[in-house]
Amino acid sequence: xxxxxxxxxxxxxxxxxxxNARTALFNWLxxxxxxxxxxxxxxxxxxxxxxxxFETQLLEALHWFGLDWDEGPDKGGPFGPYRQSERLEIYARxxxxxxxxxxxxxxxxxxxxxxxxxxADLKAGRQPKYSGRCxxxxxxxxxxxxxxxxxxxxxxxxxxxxxxWHDLVHGPTTISSEVIGDPILVRSDGHxxxxxxxxxxxxxxxxxxxxxxxxxxxxxxxxxxxYQAFGWEPPQxxxxxxxxxxxxxxxxxxxxxxxxxxxxxxxxxPQALRNYLLLLGWSHPDGKTEKLSLEEMISQFSLxxxxxxxxxxxxxxxxxxxxxxxxxxxxxxxxxxxxxxxxFDGFLTSKNYLxxxxxxxxVGLVDAMLGIFLDSKGRTGFEDLARFVFDYDARAxxxxxxxxxxxxxxxxxxxLKAFIPKITGENEVTYEKFRQAAKSVQQETGKKGxxxxxxxxVAVTGxxxxxxLEKLIPIFEEGAKLSLARPVKNTAERLREFAAAAGL
Numbered sequence: 001x002x003x004x005x006x007x008x009x010x011x012x013x014x015x016x017x018x019x020n021a022r023t024a025l026f027n028w029l030x031x032x033x034x035x036x037x038x039x040x041x042x043x044x045x046x047x048x049x050x051x052x053x054f055e056t057q058l059l060e061a062l063h064w065f066g067l068d069w070d071e072g073p074d075k076g077g078p079f080g081p082y083r084q085s086e087r088l089e090i091y092a093r094x095x096x097x098x099x100x101x102x103x104x105x106x107x108x109x110x111x112x113x114x115x116x117x118x119x120a121d122l123k124a125g126r127q128p129k130y131s132g133r134c135x136x137x138x139x140x141x142x143x144x145x146x147x148x149x150x151x152x153x154x155x156x157x158x159x160x161x162x163x164x165w166h167d168l169v170h171g172p173t174t175i176s177s178e179v180i181g182d183p184i185l186v187r188s189d190g191h192x193x194x195x196x197x198x199x200x201x202x203x204x205x206x207x208x209x210x211x212x213x214x215x216x217x218x219x220x221x222x223x224x225x226x227y228q229a230f231g232w233e234p235p236q237x238x239x240x241x242x243x244x245x246x247x248x249x250x251x252x253x254x255x256x257x258x259x260x261x262x263x264x265x266x267x268x269x270p271q272a273l274r275n276y277l278l279l280l281g282w283s284h285p286d287g288k289t290e291k292l293s294l295e296e297m298i299s300q301f302s303l304x305x306x307x308x309x310x311x312x313x314x315x316x317x318x319x320x321x322x323x324x325x326x327x328x329x330x331x332x333x334x335x336x337x338x339x340x341x342x343x344f345d346g347f348l349t350s351k352n353y354l355x356x357x358x359x360x361x362x363v364g365l366v367d368a369m370l371g372i373f374l375d376s377k378g379r380t381g382f383e384d385l386a387r388f389v390f391d392y393d394a395r396a397x398x399x400x401x402x403x404x405x406x407x408x409x410x411x412x413x414x415x416l417k418a419f420i421p422k423i424t425g426e427n428e429v430t431y432e433k434f435r436q437a438a439k440s441v442q443q444e445t446g447k448k449g450x451x452x453x454x455x456x457x458v459a460v461t462g463x464x465x466x467x468x469l470e471k472l473i474p475i476f477e478e479g480a481k482l483s484l485a486r487p488v489k490n491t492a493e494r495l496r497e498f499a500a501a502a503g504l
Contacts, residue, residue: 004036005208008069009198011043012054015259016061018313019213019243019251022277026240027211028067029278029301039205040072042083043198045191050085061260066270066294071205079205084197091192094200094230095154095185103229104185106142106152107134129181130155154186156196156225163221168238168303170214175221183222195219199226207235211303214239238303241281242310251313267342272322280311291324326374344370347382353390355485362482365389368475372467388461388472389479392489394497397462407502411447412455417504418444419456420495428477429491431470459498460491 008024010016031038040062044050059074071077081087098104107130114130121128134142135157146152158181164174185196192200202210217239227234243251251258263273271294278297279290282305292300344366348354354362369385398407406412422437423429438456442448458464461472479488489497498504 003208004031004034005039005206006031006036006211007039007041007202007205007207009041009043009201010058011046011049012051012058013046013049014054015261016058017258018260018263018273018277021061021065021260021273022243022280023212023240024062024065024067025274025277026282026301026306028069029297030209030211030303031070032298033301036208037070038068039077039079039207040069040082041201041205042073042085043194044083044085045194045197047085047191057261061264064264064270065260066274084192084201087197087201088190088192090204091186091197091200095192095196098156098185098229099154101229102157104154104156105135105137106146107155107182107184108137108142108145108150108152109133127179129179130183132182135182151188153184153188155182156185156222156229158182158225159228160225163224165220165224165234165237167217168209168211168236169241169306169308170217170239173217173220175218177221177225180222180225183225185226195222196226199223199230199232202235203227203230203232209236209238211238212240214241214308238306240306241308243280244310244312246312246314248310248312265346267346268318268322269325272318272325275325276318276321279317280313282306291321323373341366341370344373344382348386351383351386353386353486358484362479362484365475365479365482365488368471368478372471372475375471376467384466388463388466389475389488390486392462392494392497394462394494394501397458397498398501400462402464403458403462406455406458407498409455411451413502413504415441415445415447415452415455416459416499416502420459420499420504424492424496424499426492429473430477431473434469434473434491459502460494462494 006027008020008027010020010024028038030036040059042055042058044055055073062069069075071079071082073080073082076082095104099106109130113133117131117133118128134155142152158177160177162174162176164172167173183195184193186192201207220237220239224234245251260273264270274294274297275290275292278292278301282301284290284292284300285305341363345354345359348359348366349356359366369389373382373385397403406416418441419437422440423434426433438452442452445452453469454464457466457469460469460476466472473491476488476490476494480490480493482488
C-alpha cells in the first residue's frame with residue numbers, strides 16, 4: 001500500500017455533525033496534500049436507523065462543505081460496492097474463513113445471560129466483558145444447534161494480552177485485552193458488527209491511514225485483533241481530539257447549532273466553516289495564521305500539527321471568520337447582499353427585533369444596515385447593528401459606566417445644550433442638517449474634532465464608538481417611518497429623550 005488512501009465512512013442515521021465534518025475534512029486534506037485517494041464509504045448496517053434520505057443529505061452536505069471524493073457509492077471505484085449493506089456476502093465469506101481457522105466461534109448466549117454476567121462483573125468491581133462461555137463449544141455441537149434454528153452470534157477469539165500501536169496523534173498507545181473480552185463479529189440477525197465490517201472494508205479497499213475521532217480509540221484493539229486473525233497488516237491510526245462546547249462538555253445540540261445543515265441555515269459560508277473546523281485541533285506552522293485559502297489548507301496540512309487536547313467550539317470565532325470571508329470580496333456584491341439579507345432577516349426575527357413578515361416592508365432598512373456591515377468588514381456585527389437601531393435607551397445612556405461622563409461633563413453638557421435645540425425642531429434630520437448644526441455649535445463653543453463629536457455621538461447612538469453617524473442617521477430616519485412592532489426612534493426623538501434623562 002504505497003499510495004495514501006483514506007476514507008470517510010459516515011452512517012446514514014441523521015444529519016452530518018460538525019465533529020464528523022471535521023473528520024472528513026482532515027482525511028480529505030491529508031489525501032490531497034500527498035496526492036492520495038479519498039474514499040467515501042456508507043456504513044449502513046444499522047438497518048433500524050439507516051435511511052436512504054439521510055444518505056442523500058450526507059452527500060449534499062459534503063458537497064456544500066466543498067469536499068469531493070475519488071471513490072464512493074455515487075462514483076464507483078475499483079473496490080466497491082461502497083455501501084456496507086451491499087457487501088454482506090463479502091463479510092459472510094470472510095467469516096467462514098475465520099470459523100474454519102478456529103479464530104471465531106458461535107455464541108448462543110441470550111441477552112438475559114449476557115446481562116447477568118455484566119451485572120456480576122460490576123458487582124465484583126470488574127470491567128464487564130464476555131466470560132467466554134461458548135468459546136470451548138465443540139464445532140459439531142455448534143453446527144447441530146445452528147441446524148436446529150437456534151439463534152447465534154459469532155465471536156472472535158482474542159489471543160493477545162494487550163494491543164499496542166503508534167497513534168499518529170496520541171503517540172504510543174496500549175490497551176489491555178482484559179477490558180474487551182471476545183468481541184462479536186456478526187450479530188444473531190446476520191449483520192456484521194461495526195468493528196468487524198470496518199476492518200474487512202479497510203483492508204479490501206487498501207486504506208493506508210485511518211483518521212477518526214478519539215471516541216474510536218477503544219475500538220482500535222478490537223479491530224487490531226481482527227487484523228491479527230486474518231494475518232493482515234493494519235493501517236496507521238490517527239485519533240482526533242473531541243470537540244467540546246463552551247462549558248467543556250462534549251459538543252451537543254444543547255450548545256446550539258451542531259450539524260452542517262444548521263450552519264447552512266444560519267448563513268455560515270462553507271469556506272468559513274472549513275477554515276474554522278481546521279483550526280479546531282490543528283494549527284498553522286507559523287503559529288498565528290488563522291484565515292487560509294483552500295490551497296493553503298492543502299499545502300500546509302500535516303498530522304504532526306494536530307493537537308491531541310480537546311478543542312472548544314467558539315461560535316463567536318466562527319462568526320468572525322464568516323464575516324472575514326463575506327467581506328473579503330470572495331463573493332460578488334449581489335451574492336453578499338443575498339446571503340446577508342437572509343441571514344440578517346433570520347437574526348432580527350429570532351431576536352424579536354422584527355416580527356415575521358415585517359422584514360418585507362423593512363427590506364430597505366435591512367439593506368442599509370447590511371451596507372454598514374459590509375463596509376465595516378464584519379467589525380460591526382448583527383447584534384451591534386440591531387442594538388444601535390432598535391435599542392436606544394436614553395436613561396441607560398445617561399447612567400451608563402462608559403457614557404455617563406457625557407451627561408455629567410461640563411464641556412459635553414455645554415455642547416449638547418447648544419446642539420440639541422438645533423435638531424429637535426426638525427421633522428426629519430438629514431445628515432447635511434446634522435453637519436450644519438454641528439458646525440454652528442463648533443463656531444459657538446470653539447470646540448472641534450473628538451471634543452465636539454464624541455458627546456453628540458453618545459447622545460444619538462448610546463455608545464462611545466460604532467459606525468459613522470453619516471450612515472446611521474439616515475437609518476434612524478427611515479426606520480422611524482416604518483410602523484414596526486418594535487419602533488425605531490429617529491434622531492430628534494433620541495436627542496429629546498437624552499436631554500430629559502440628563503437634565504439638560
